[in-house]
Amino acid sequence: MTKQAIITFENVTKSYGDTQVLKNVNVEIEKGKFYTLLGPSGCGKTTILRLIAGFTELTSGTITLNGQEVQELPPNKRKVNTVFQDYALFPHMNVFENIAFGLRLKKLPKDVIQEKVSEALKMVRLSGYENREIAQMSGGQQQRVAIARALVNEPEVLLLDEPLSALDLKLRTEMQYELRELQQRLGITFIFVTHDQEEALAMSDEIFVLNQGEIVQSGTPVDIYDEPINRYVADFIGESNIIPGIMKEDYLVEFVGKEFECSDAGMRPNEKIEIVIRPEDLTIKPVNLGKLNVEVDTQLFRGVHYEIICYDEVGNEWMIHSTKKAEIGSKVSLDFEADDIHVMRFGESEEEFDARLESYEDEVEVDE
Structure with missing residues (x-):
């Protein structure tokens, strides 16, 4: 105690x-x-x-x-x-x-x-x-x-x-x-x-x-x-884009057939995982000028932002919160930073999750 x-x-x-x-x-x-x-x-x-x-x-x-x-x-x-x-x-x-x-x-x-x-x-x-x-x-x-x-x-x-x-x-x-x-x-x-x-x-x-x-x-x-620990928490706390992926190696993840730098580590090479990107962390850019091309499907005005639903080339749904309107049916590109990608392991306990975070946070401090 x-x-x-x-x-x-x-x-x-x-x-x-x-x-x-x-x-x-x-x-x-x-x-x-x-x-x-x-x-x-x-x-x-x-x-x-x-x-x-x-x-x-x-x-x-x-x-x-x-x-x-x-x-x-x-x-x-x-x-x-x-x-x-x-x-x-x-x-x-x-x-x-x-x-x-x-x-x-x-x-x-x-x-x-x-x-x-x-x-x-x-x-x-x-x-x-x-x-x-x-x-x-x-x-x-x-x-x-x-x-x-x-x-x-x-x-x-x-x-x-x-x-x-x-x-x-x-x-x-x-x-x-x-x-x-x-x-x-x-x-x-x-x-x-x-x-x-x-x-x-x-x-x-x-x-x-x-x-x-x-x-x-x-x-x-x-x-x-x-840093939600799993799909249940990510879904329950706020809006989430949850996409299947593969942890290629420390700080490198693959989803939708492309590789992206991320801020997570401490997993097995090529381990199957899920990634979370919050809607407010996605920025809409002209097609091919961001990291991932999608097609705009629907949008709703929520007062402080537009809630825009898009689909990527393999059928994953993406929700974006943006202050700017999008054109339904148009192709656009989504942009995001490495820190916006959160990786979730299947079946990881809170103790294991905390230990993993601490291990690579310590590594970052040592490097600095």
Whole structure:
């Protein structure tokens, strides 16, 4: 466990009968960071939250909170609070009463409750709303009340289970900024669950990408976007062009029958691989003036760019994001840099992936 780790999962498994929801999960959560559990429905991300909160018992493995095993620790003894997807506010109580509910269960003095609720409302910018009825508040305001109710208990970890999913797009974006700013201001650990990759990229210090009960990749948003470990991650995080290829040798890859310089190494000569190039990394040039000729098939205007679909000579589909229109049916050339090509090996684990990256990054440092 690292010096700043607040939560650890060691070989954690969770099963319901014959259904395994989590498979040998190992996680380290540091104090004061914003973490996101990202994945589709049923991948196990909410189960991880429930295990941390104490709402679910693990099947095997160990979970620690501040170095203490929590298997026998009831939820009310853990310095953890949860904001649920539906907020779970009490409609018959006003804002003050909702936030004060947990404090009253602890039988705190009235003046202490008043002070703590006022401070929590100030944190979420709802000062003056104490007497407002829940039904009179917007979705964004209700979410802030739910967050204030969680924060008033002074948790070390705040768990957020898809709390933005019911909001419209504009409000959702605003709340992303507010949640991130709040976490940075308070300095406590946030663990956020979502299936929205843009949300994860925008808000997180670190992302755990889950698939079928396993963490397939973890890292910063930039690391995961720029260096996806496999097709699943590349597809799930942003738009991707994924093309079959061959790793000829270190820093040289072949696809569509042509060889290109790249920035990857550490593989077997002539190993079959897949390459990823992001749509925004492709530039359209006149035919034969780029690295790869394609034919324009369709295009859609997406507001900030055109989404252009092309096909190369062997039938691979290419998506390009460009601020300039293309002519449907025309032949054009795609240009890209060596650093824009990311190589993915089949069946590579995250440990093997990290070790390979470190090995040739060290080589580059030595050469310099």
